[in-house]
Amino acid sequence: MVIDADRCEGHGRCWAGAPEVFEPDDIGNGQVVGDGRVPVELEHRARLAVANCPEHAITIEES
Amino acid sequence: MGHHEPVTDWTTDFDHTDDVWAADPYPIWDELRRTCPVAHTGRYGGAWLPTRFEDVAAIAYDTERFTSRSVVMSEFRPPAMLAPAGIAPPISSDPPYHKDARRMLLPIFSPQAVEALEPATRAYCRELIAAMDGRDVVDAAEEYAQHIPVRVIANMLGLPQTDAETFRGFVNHVLEGVSLPLEQRAEGMIALFGYLQGHIDDHIAEPRDDLISFLLDSELEGQKLDPFQVARTIGLLLIAGIDTTWSAIGASIWHLAKTPADRERLVAEPALVPVAIEELLRAYAPVTMARLVKQDMDWNGCPMKAEEWVLLSFPSANRDPDEFDRPDEVIIDREVNRHAAFGLGIHRCAGSHLARMEMRVALEVWLDAFPAFHLVDPAAVHWSGGQVRGPRQLPVRIGPA
Numbered sequence: 001m002v003i004d005a006d007r008c009e010g011h012g013r014c015w016a017g018a019p020e021v022f023e024p025d026d027i028g029n030g031q032v033v034g035d036g037r038v039p040v041e042l043e044h045r046a047r048l049a050v051a052n053c054p055e056h057a058i059t060i061e062e063s
Numbered sequence: 064m065g066h067h068e069p070v071t072d073w074t075t076d077f078d079h080t081d082d083v084w085a086a087d088p089y090p091i092w093d094e095l096r097r098t099c100p101v102a103h104t105g106r107y108g109g110a111w112l113p114t115r116f117e118d119v120a121a122i123a124y125d126t127e128r129f130t131s132r133s134v135v136m137s138e139f140r141p142p143a144m145l146a147p148a149g150i151a152p153p154i155s156s157d158p159p160y161h162k163d164a165r166r167m168l169l170p171i172f173s174p175q176a177v178e179a180l181e182p183a184t185r186a187y188c189r190e191l192i193a194a195m196d197g198r199d200v201v202d203a204a205e206e207y208a209q210h211i212p213v214r215v216i217a218n219m220l221g222l223p224q225t226d227a228e229t230f231r232g233f234v235n236h237v238l239e240g241v242s243l244p245l246e247q248r249a250e251g252m253i254a255l256f257g258y259l260q261g262h263i264d265d266h267i268a269e270p271r272d273d274l275i276s277f278l279l280d281s282e283l284e285g286q287k288l289d290p291f292q293v294a295r296t297i298g299l300l301l302i303a304g305i306d307t308t309w310s311a312i313g314a315s316i317w318h319l320a321k322t323p324a325d326r327e328r329l330v331a332e333p334a335l336v337p338v339a340i341e342e343l344l345r346a347y348a349p350v351t352m353a354r355l356v357k358q359d360m361d362w363n364g365c366p367m368k369a370e371e372w373v374l375l376s377f378p379s380a381n382r383d384p385d386e387f388d389r390p391d392e393v394i395i396d397r398e399v400n401r402h403a404a405f406g407l408g409i410h411r412c413a414g415s416h417l418a419r420m421e422m423r424v425a426l427e428v429w430l431d432a433f434p435a436f437h438l439v440d441p442a443a444v445h446w447s448g449g450q451v452r453g454p455r456q457l458p459v460r461i462g463p464a
Contacts, residue, residue, distance in 0.1 A: 009411040012174065016337065016419075027169035028416055051399045052341075054407055 001036045001046055005029070007057035014058060018045040030057070037063075067106065067242055074099040078106050079136070079351065079374060080242050085448030089391070092379035101365050107136050110372035111356075111365060116383040116403070118363070119375050122354060123407040128362075129354035129373060130157050131410060135302075135450060136353040136372045137241040139248050151299035152292070154410060161409060167281050168296070168413050171219070171274060177416045180215060184421060187214045188428035199462030200439055203320070203429075204313040204454045211425050212308035215417070216300060221273025222262060229258065234305050241449055255301075259294040274300075300414075308418045310349035310453020311404075312425045318343060318393060319430075320438045320459050325395040330434045333427060339395045340422050345402035346393045348378040351450040352406060377403045378452065433461045 001021060003014070014022040014030040020042055022030045038046045050058045070081045073091050078084065084091060095102050095114045102112040113119050122129055132149045133141045141150045149155025153164035170176065191210055195201045213227045222230065236243075236251035243251075263275060267290070270276040278293045288296070319326040329339055352375045356367045367373075381402045382390040388399075405412035412418065436459050438444065445456040 009408060010169070011405065011411055012416055012419075013341075015174070024174045026173055026175070027166070028173050048398055052401050054401055054403060054405075054411075 001032045001038055001049075002059050002061060003030050003032060004057045004059070007055045009055050009057075011054050013052045013054065014049040017052060018042065018049045021046050022049060074102050075104070076106070077102050077104045077110075077112055079450065080448040082448070085446050085452070088378070088452070089382060092376065092382060093391075096379065096383060101363070103365070107138055107372055108140070108370065109368060110136060110353075110374060111362075111367060112374045112376060114376060114379040114383075116380040116386040119377060119380040119403065120407050122373055123352075123375055123403075123410070126158055126161075126409065128357055128360060130357050131155050131161075131352075132157070132355055134352045134354070135237070135241060136374060137248060139245055140355065140370060151295045151302070153413070154299055154303060158409065163283055165409070165413060167283060171277070172414050172417050174416050177420045180219070180417070181420055181424060183218060184211065184215055184424045185428060187211060188425055192428060192432045195461065200458055200460050202457055203316045203459045204309070204457035207429065208312035208316065208425065208453075208457070209306075209309040211312060211421055212305045212418075215421060216304050219274045220262075220297060220300065221266070221271055221275050226258075230255075230301055231305065233258065234301055237302055255298055256294050259297050260290065263290045263293055263297075303412070304414050304417070306447070306451050306453065307350050307412075308414075308421050310447070310451055311344060311347070311418060311422055313454040313457055314347035314349065315340070315343045315422060315426055316429060316459070317438075317444060317454050317457055318347065319426075320436055320457075321441065322393070323437070325393065326430070326434075326436075328395055329426070330430050333430070335396060336423055336426055336430075337419075338398070340419060340426070341400050341402065342393055342395055342397045343422075344404035345381045345387070345397075345400055347453075348381050348402065348404035349451050349453045350404070350406075350412075351376050351378060351452075352410070353450065374450070375406075377406060436461045 147160040233255040405415040439458040
């Protein structure tokens with residue numbers, strides 16, 4: 001998972017919906033937890049975070 | 064409401080304070096989206112109303128050609144000399160001034176700061192419920208929803224709880240009195256700032272651990288905020304944080320009162336409340352923001368004139384079938400929901416995390432106390448007009464029929 005920090009406006013949909021994958025920084029902007037790799041069981045929620053980001057700031061790089 | 068002539072043509076003469084709009088604006092917007100997606104009116108000195116998601120988003124992102132100098136549409140345009148800060152920064156600010164003014168406020172509304180306010184919020188909600196003991200019918204807007212944000216913000220600012228009625232009056236005047244004559248509008252603003260000035264002087268003399276003292280100690284562009292800047296910022300928090308959240312909580316309770324299946328589902332599955340809140344925010348987004356056109360231009364075929372208003376109808380954008388499946392249905396567990404209830408771009412509601420916490424706690428406490436409740440009479444529900452729409456009278460039966 002990658003968050004484009006220039007697009008993120010801190011809506012918080014990602015860290016609210018998938019707290020294992022995203023976390024808020026000190027002003028509520030999203031950042032990926034760890035190295036951004038998502039285990040299979042969290043994939044659905046990670047994809048929802050992409051679909052729900054109002055700023056289209058999150059992308060998935062398939063590996 | 065009702066200070067203007069009734070609207071007969073929504074495409075060329077719309078008015079967001081019209082009684083028909085206040086009662087049920089969705090059919091108006093649906094029709095406009097199909098037939099005239101950017102409506103116009105000569106009222107308020109000229110204004111445009113984009114109704115499609117795509118157009119609302121494009122204007123929200125276009126801070127070059129649209130200014131936020133005033134975000135509340137009325138006959139009054141604040142003088143251009145107030146730019147780039149505007150009348151109540153940062154909501155009324157344009158880049159580049161906007162960025163630092165907003166950055167200064169964001170820590171106050173961070174998820175961590177909001178979490179710390181949750182226990183007190185829950186306690187307020189429970190107090191309000193306790194006061195309803197023994198009643199069969201209560202007004203969920205007047206006796207519940209409206210008090211929650213007032214108490215939360217008063218507590219954050221360090222204003223006395225006993226002044227709640229006073230500043231709720233100021234807020235109503237500013238937001239719902241938009242069709243009053245200019246002189247009366249100005250009087251309301253002056254009264255609000257006079258009130259705030261007294262409390263600011265008090266905090267200068269005696270600093271405390273609250274938001275007014277935090278603001279007095281804050282710096283912008285290397286300089287401490289002056290008391291007028293502090294007053295403008297507090298004015299913003301009151302105006303942006305109170306009847307918006309009140310409306311969102313009220314609309315949510317209204318929906319659940321008239322939709323037993325959704326109410327029962329949330330009672331049975333409290334973990335679904337955060338997902339439900341996003342759907343209620345989408346379907347009943349309370350807030351519409353305004354912009355002013357900077358210069359004469361052709362915007363996608365619309366001949367926009369300098370100083371004309373644009374109403375950014377996030378509520379209409381949220382019902383656009385090009386963006387949402389079955390937009391007119393409330394799907395309480397809707398998972399894919401990229402709604403714009405808190406705006407888009409650099410002016411995303413700075414208090415959105417606080418608003419969501421207040422909504423969630425308000426619904427959790429309400430559903431816990433009243434697992435079964437319903438509307439007394441759908442016709443008795445009264446909605447505010449203007450740019451913040453929510454139920455202002457909402458009688459619900461909480462006891463045996």
